[in-house]
Amino acid sequence: MLRWGVAGVTATVTAALLVTGCTNPLRSSSSSTSSSPQPVPSAMQPLAKFYEQKLSWTDCGSSAKCAYLTVPVDYAKPDGPTTQIKVLKVPARKESSRIGSLVVNPGGPGGSGVEYARYADFIVGAPVRRAYDIVGFDPRGVASSSPIDCIPxxxxxxxxxxxxxxxxxxxxxxxxxxxxxxxxxxxxxAQPLVEHVSTVEAAKDMDVLRAALGSAKLDYLGKSYGTFLGATYAGLFPTHVGRMVLDGAMAPDLxxxxxxxxxxxxxxxxxxxxxxxxxxxxxxxxxxxxxxxxxxxxxxxxxxxxxxxxxxxxxxxxxxxxxxxxxxxxxxxxxxxxxxxxxxxxxxxxxxxxxxxxxxxxxxxERNVDGTYSGNMMEVISAVSCLDSSxxxxxxxxxxxxxxxxxxxxxxxxxxxxxxxxxxKWPIPATGKPGPIAADGAPPIVVIGTTRDPATPYEWAQRLAAQLSSGVMVTFDGDGHTAYTRSNSCIDNAIDTFYLKDTAPQDGLRC
Known part of the structure; x- marks a missing residue:
């Protein structure tokens, strides 16, 4: 099974990201800081203890801060077992211009958002880097978030x-x-988590993260599989969507x-x-x-x-x-x-x-020449994909x-x-099935397609943009997987402006 890919940086940084993979928390003796969580949505009252948690940040290399978010293994059983999601934040370069937190996901399924966020200088434009905390998380079962390990x-x-x-x-x-x-x-x-690593459950984790970050709306950059995660989130929580960009898109009804x-x-x-x-x-x-x-x-x-x-x-x-x-x-x-x-x-x-x-x-x-693997993408990709669709x-x-x-x-x-x-042949029944997502009530959601994208063909982006009630289609006429911050100033300027000024690109923009 080919993954959709960890994408969106230069080839050099992509390779570096892929070989660094999973890391252990680097905890220092510095004092912790806490974010102010958002109020619990009325429909989520049974999950109040998760929505009301505060993130305790510790230094974890360079200027990055790390924390753990606690979520239920099974959202239908909020009093049952829990699991922890690792989160990494690279603070905005210019605090006086800070807009908020931009949550990022590189794809996979199985790509480490924690390691992706470490490359904040490469994965967003410089103006966005100055104005946003770049926040990455390892979805449940991935890398440093209780990683699924099926075989030696x-x-x-x-x-x-x-x-x-x-x-x-x-x-x-x-x-x-x-x-x-x-x-x-x-x-x-990989029990019990292997039965609960669906994209729907990861999207619900993302809303708990949004609240814990103190954000009323989720500002988000999803690439490759991260577009499916973002679209799923928008379908579940359309009124919680902020400035959302889905780059290298997958259509959810495939x-x-x-x-x-x-x-x-x-x-x-x-x-x-x-x-x-x-x-x-x-x-x-x-x-x-x-x-x-x-x-x-x-x-x-x-x-x-x-x-x-x-x-x-x-x-x-x-x-x-x-x-x-x-x-x-x-x-x-x-x-x-x-x-x-x-x-x-x-x-x-x-x-x-x-x-x-x-x-x-x-x-x-994500394999090293000594025979070890720096991440678990090649295992978790099946666990996620086969729960999402049979x-x-x-x-x-x-x-x-x-x-x-x-x-x-x-x-x-x-x-x-x-x-x-x-x-x-997957032994665990799928909990999801393909279907369109409209996300009625969401603000403009920007969908980017690259005309010769190998992993997420251009037609998928067109399909997703047409399904979303507020979809805005942007085309990059070029090669490679995803577009933003890869090689094209037309794309970069349009997306930077969207994040900074909340002004969506013109629907149909072609670069």
């Missing part, structure tokens, strides 16, 4: 390395059995099949754009875009049969088709990484050395999808088609 790291290596495109009855049976075993391991090893096909086509489009840059750099796969795409497909098939060697890794010694697919996908999130992919392919083609491409796969999966348990469904998808996306279609099996 060595078994996670095997899970990610497996053949992602089964093409014989025996391989299909093995793939289905592996998916079922992974789900059962999550159910057994079925699992629609989502996976959309991603397959999105990554195919992005890979074709990379192919031209590869040719310009002297591509080892061919001299035309079609030749490069055909060559890439042939390379993945070759690795399916005969993996390449990997050197310098504590545990992984072979680049399989699975690892290679993740490595190629990693480079599609930002065009700044295209040359890295081209360079990684040369030793693979010339010397059967997959070390460099494995490095890209490691970046994608899929078919019938393996024949995926065999048909693989044929249909590959006709529309020859490189990524089969890979994405089979990735749906995880949710098809």
């Amino acid at each position: 790291d060595a078994k996670l290596d095997d899970w990610l390395a497996q053949d992602p495109t089964p093409d014989t009855p025996a391989e299909v049976a093995t793939f289905g059995a592996n998916a079922a075993a992974f789900g059962e391991a999550c159910k057994a090893n 079925t699992q099949e629609e989502m996976l096909l959309g991603q397959a086509k999105g990554f195919e489009t992005a890979t074709r754009a990379w192919a031209q840059s590869c040719i310009d750099d002297g591509c080892p796969l061919g001299g035309s875009v079609d030749e490069v795409m055909t060559g890439l497909s042939a390379l993945l098939r070759k690795l399916d049969a005969t993996p390449a060697r990997v050197e310098g890794d504590a545990r992984v010694k072979q680049l399989t088709e699975g690892w290679a697919a993740y490595g190629v996908a990693a480079a599609m999130y930002d065009q700044g990484m295209w040359s890295t992919l081209t360079s990684a392919l040369r030793p693979l083609m010339e010397k059967n050395d997959g070390t460099a491409l494995m490095g890209l796969a490691d970046t994608y999966s 899929d078919s348990p019938d393996l024949a469904v995926y065999e048909k999808r693989a044929k249909d998808f590959s006709a529309q996306a020859p490189v990524f279609g089969t890979f994405l088609a089979w990735s749906g099996v995880t949710c098809g």
Whole structure:
């Protein structure tokens, strides 16, 4: 399953963010400060003790402050078990111009908002940085918020390395059995939280956070999966929405099949754009875009049969088709990484050395060369996604999808088609289902779509903006995943103005 991605910073910072991952709280002896919580919404009176809590902030590196927010594991049982959400705040640069708190989420599902917020200088425009406290949180089950841990790291290596495109009855049976075993391991090893990591529950946590921050309205920046979290919040709490931007949007009414096909086509489009840059750099796969795409497909098939060697890794010694697919996908999130992919392919083609491409796969999966993982995204993504939406348990469904998808996306279609099996075999019943969100009563919500976004195709942003009663559609005509603060001053100026002056961009703005 391809994640929607931790997005929205430069390629260099993205890579740094992905490898830093989960950190332990850094507590100092400095005195704590407390925020003033907001009144409890009338509909939330049974949850008063959560809404009325005060955050105790401690220093946690540079100018950042950290705290823990307590929320119920099950919102239907407010007197039952609780869990803690880690929160990090980087204070506004100019206190005299401070507007409030801007809550940020980088995506995933499973991306660490705590680590994302540490890069406050990169993830928002300089005027916004001066005026807002940038606040990130690790959603329940993620990174430093009671992280879900389904299987040991060595078994996670095997899970990610497996053949992602089964093409014989025996391989299909093995793939289905592996998916079922992974789900059962999550159910057994991550209780009780694994049954309560849905996006709806994370959105409810976000409203408790809003109150604890002392904000009457939630000002929010969500990227990639964070747009689904933001839209879900708006649907639940439309009158609590402040200045909300959803960048690299996912449409909430997408079925699992629609989502996976959309991603397959999105990554195919992005890979074709990379192919031209590869040719310009002297591509080892061919001299035309079609030749490069055909060559890439042939390379993945070759690795399916005969993996390449990997050197310098504590545990992984072979680049399989699975690892290679993740490595190629990693480079599609930002065009700044295209040359890295081209360079990684040369030793693979010339010397059967997959070390460099494995490095890209490691970046994608939050994996270190010593065999440890710095985050738990590659586990929690399934736990969240499969609670949000179910899929078919019938393996024949995926065999048909693989044929249909590959006709529309020859490189990524089969890979994405089979990735749906995880949710098809998930042992915990889904608590959500796809459906449109209108968020009637919310102020303008800005939705940004990038025309050649691989992970969240442009059409999804159009779809979400049309569903939202107050949706404002903004288009970035470009490459890569998400748009704000990546490369375009037209986008940046429009969003900065929205956050600073509460003036939404013109609906239909194209940059």
